[in-house]
Amino acid sequence: MNSPADTSRVTSAKIVIAGGFGVGKTTLVGSVSEITPLTTEAIMTSASEGVDDNNLVPDKATTTVAMDFGRITIDQDLILYLFGTPGQTRFWFMWDELVRGAIGAIVLVDTRRLADCFSVIDFFEHRKLPYLVAVNCFDGKQLHDLNDIRDALQISHDVPVMYTDARNRESTKQVLIKLVEYVLSMRRTRTVGVH
Amino acid sequence: MVLGGDEPTGSLVRPYAVTRGRTRPQLEIALEALVETTARGRSGQFLGGREQKVIVDLCGGRLQSLAEIAARMEVPLGVARVLVADMAADGLLAVHEPTGFDADGGDESVGTELLERVLSGLRRL
Numbered sequence: 001m002n003s004p005a006d007t008s009r010v011t012s013a014k015i016v017i018a019g020g021f022g023v024g025k026t027t028l029v030g031s032v033s034e035i036t037p038l039t040t041e042a043i044m045t046s047a048s049e050g051v052d053d054n055n056l057v058p059d060k061a062t063t064t065v066a067m068d069f070g071r072i073t074i075d076q077d078l079i080l081y082l083f084g085t086p087g088q089t090r091f092w093f094m095w096d097e098l099v100r101g102a103i104g105a106i107v108l109v110d111t112r113r114l115a116d117c118f119s120v121i122d123f124f125e126h127r128k129l130p131y132l133v134a135v136n137c138f139d140g141k142q143l144h145d146l147n148d149i150r151d152a153l154q155i156s157h158d159v160p161v162m163y164t165d166a167r168n169r170e171s172t173k174q175v176l177i178k179l180v181e182y183v184l185s186m187r188r189t190r191t192v193g194v195h
Numbered sequence: 196m197v198l199g200g201d202e203p204t205g206s207l208v209r210p211y212a213v214t215r216g217r218t219r220p221q222l223e224i225a226l227e228a229l230v231e232t233t234a235r236g237r238s239g240q241f242l243g244g245r246e247q248k249v250i251v252d253l254c255g256g257r258l259q260s261l262a263e264i265a266a267r268m269e270v271p272l273g274v275a276r277v278l279v280a281d282m283a284a285d286g287l288l289a290v291h292e293p294t295g296f297d298a299d300g301g302d303e304s305v306g307t308e309l310l311e312r313v314l315s316g317l318r319r320l
Contacts, residue, residue, distance in 0.1 A: 010291040012260060013313060014227045032320065038266035043210060043273055064271070069262055074316030078309070081227045081260060097226060101295030103310065173320050180314045183296070187307055 014081040015179065016098055016129075019108035020116025024136045024166035025084035026068045028108060031172040033070025033082065041066050042094060065094045082176075085120070095123060104130035104183050106175055108166065111135060111144045114152055121153060130183045132160040134175045210271050213246050218273060220280035222290070226272070229258040229291040230279055236287035246278055247287065254288060 017025045030037045042065050068084040083098055099105070105124055107117050117133075124131045135142075135149060146161045155161075160182055165171045211218055232255040235241060242248050249268060253259055259267075265275035282288045294309050 010229055010231070010258065011309070012227045012229050012291070012293040013296070013309065014293065038263060040262050040266040041271050043271045069266075071260070071263070072316070072320070074313055078312055078316070079227075079229060079258065079260070080313055080316070081262065083226065083262075101225065101293055101297055103296045103313065169320075173317060177314065177317050180310055180317060184307065184310050184314065187303070187310070191303070 010077045012079045012081060014083055014102050015176065016083050016085060016102050016105040017108060018085045018105055018117070018120045018124075018131075020110065020113055023108045023110045023113075023116070025108055028106075028134075028136075028164075028166035028172050028175075029068055029070040029082045029084050031167055031169045032072060032176065034073060035071050037068045037070045037084075039066050039068050067094070067098070099124070099127055099129050102129060104132070104179050106179055107131050107133045108164075109133055109135050109149070109153075110138070111149065114149070117153070121155060130179070130186055132162065132175070132179050132182060134162055134164040134166075136166050137163050210274050211277075213244075213270065214274055214277040217277055220273075220276045221284050222280040224261050224276050224279055224283075224290055225293050226262045227260050227293045229260055229293075230254045230264060230283075231258050231289045231291065233286055233289050235285075236282070241285060241287060247282055250278060250282060251287060258291070 017028055019025050026037055043063075065086045067086055070082045072080045072082070074080050085098055086094055107120055107124070109117050121131070121133075133149070133153065133155065135144070135146070142163055146163070150157070150159075150161050153161075160178055162175065162178060164175050230250075232251045236251045237255060239248075239251070242251060246268070250264060253264060253267060261275055261279060262272065264279060265272045268275060270278075279288060279290065283290045294306065296306050296310070
């Protein structure tokens with residue numbers, strides 16, 4: 001297969017945007033995406049066992065899960081996608097596909113509903129997916145100290161926690177930059193650790 | 196393609212009707228994998244059906260991910276995956292797999308180089 005177009009390797013990468021329902025994931029994606037965020041619907045068939053307490057029904061459950069995503073062309077041959085995860089935390093099987101191979105994740109947090117992101121953080125830690133916590137400031141109000149939020153979420157001191165305004169392009173850009181810098185620094189630490 | 200007399204027509208069809216009921220793709224394609232129409236696809240001679248024509252047109256300009264194809268065609272992801280995998284097997288589309296960044300997989304140096312490119316790209320935004 002010697003296609004002349006294949007002189008350079010065309011590839012893509014993705015970053016996952018997670019958080020509770022209504023926290024502003026799609027707004028964040030839309031603030032930097034070069035396309036209006038698109039929605040794709042995945043039809044999921046999974047055994048309902050363990051998902052619902054519905055063990056009396058042994059057959060499979062079908063659910064439609066919608067996710068929003070955006071796109072940033074980094075170079076002609078490198079495209080970055082931002083995928084907003086379904087707000088419902090019980091769709092683990094969807095997340096598995098979402099997080100596979102991802103650079104990392106941004107957990108978008110609303111301080112009024114901190115508990116909404118506990119299960120997401122557990123999941124990323126379990127999957128060893130690097131993540132940072134971005135606290136969405138609704139109306140520009142920074143209501144809480146970032147260290148208090150870190151304590152409340154019980155996350156490691158290495159994990160970046162920062163304020164953001166999901167509506168603001170520059171603010172979202174800084175969050176994405178921070179995540180990639182964090183992932184790179186983790187890689188460097190790992191490499192040093194080998195020697 | 197010869198359709199049987201009982202084949203459903205119109206838009207009110209079950210999502211997997213366009214794949215003739217198949218839910219397993221010939222090829223596992225990631226959400227963010229990039230799809231490009233090949234010269235064979237562009238020639239238009241080998242297309243089998245309306246969906247294939249739509250996909251060939253969609254991916255004939257700039258690269259589109261599997262997720263974009265599904266969203267723009269308004270079909271579930273699984274349906275787009277079966278359609279794209281079939282067309283890739285027929286040489287109508289080229290599928291460019293994403294670079295994975297899993298901590299314990301892939302070539303570490305390739306991943307690091309790509310991350311640096313993503314970082315400088317984001318800074319330029």
